[in-house]
Amino acid sequence: MGLLHHDVTVLNFDHLYMQQPQLADRADEWIELSNIPSTNLFCTQEALAEIRRRLSARKANGITYIGSGNYHYVSYAFLSEIDRPFSLVLFDNHTDAKRSDNLPGLLTCGSWVAEALTRLPQLQQVVWVGVHTGSLPDNPSIRSKMVWLPDLEHPEQLLSSLVANDIYISIDKDVLDEADAVTNWDQGKMRLKQLIMALHSLVENKNIIGIDVCGELRVPPADVWRYSEGIRLNEQANLAILEAVL
Structure with a gap:
């Protein structure tokens, strides 16, 4: 039981972790992604291929800090690497499960879960925790894979809902x-x-x-001082998550 790998990886899409020095000091590995075009909010097939190429060189898949929620779709790349049946536990205020049929060829921060449910056969189940906004796929063939826990009163609710022993967590x-x-x-x-x-x-x-963890506050460098309290809160939350799982 427990986290199989304890490596801490930081993805540098947006330079936000440079504003969180305590977390940055805990990183075992940084992966540079900020110079890949067409990655903010949505991702082209070419950009995703380059992201995957760079991710393939990382040492281990322990806990990864992604950056802004604009890049949450990178979780899809992590899930696609898993070679055995697993459940995804997603802590998020949004479902991220809206199909992007009107954006063909693009993976977005709002569609990656729907794509995972449709395309990844090893994904046995998605359990949404804390979600209050967004739609769920209406495909009847994957309805049995979806569990919705908007208000988690006790961890036992979560444990009893899981069908797999191998779990991926996205926050x-x-x-x-x-x-x-x-x-x-x-x-x-x-x-x-x-x-x-x-x-x-x-x-x-x-x-x-x-x-993986995302949800950093994305602000222009000149305005960092205005949002210093929010950045401090985010770093405290990131460190608390890190301590909880290691």
Whole structure:
């Protein structure tokens, strides 16, 4: 049981982790992605191929910090590497499961879960935790793979809903109350202590294949001082998540 790999990886899409020195010091590896075009909010097939090429050189898939929620679609790349049946536990205020049929050839931060459910046969189930916004795929063939837990009263609710012993965890900090994190998206009401309790329970009872975290506050460099408190909250949340799973 527990997290299979303890490496900490930072993806440098947007230079935001340079504003979080304590977290940056904990990173075992940085992967440069900021110079790949067509990656903000959506990702072309060519950009995704280059992202995957650079990710393939990383040492291990422990816990990965992605950056802004604009890049949450990178979780799809991580999921596509898993070679055995698994469940995805997604802590997010949004479903990220809207099909992007009107954007052919693009993977977006709002469509990656729908693409994963449709295209990745090893994905047995998606459990959304804390989600209050967004639609779910209406494909009847994948309905049995979807579980919705908008309000997690106790970690046992989550454990009892899981069908696989191997788990991948994806966290967007917009699931958290604004008292615990500040993001560029509308936020939920989950408190950080609730998230940490759920993570403890998962780590103690399941095999955690990998974890990713996004939801950093995206601000221009000249305005960082205006948002210093929000950045501090986000770093505290990131460090708390790190301590909970290692």
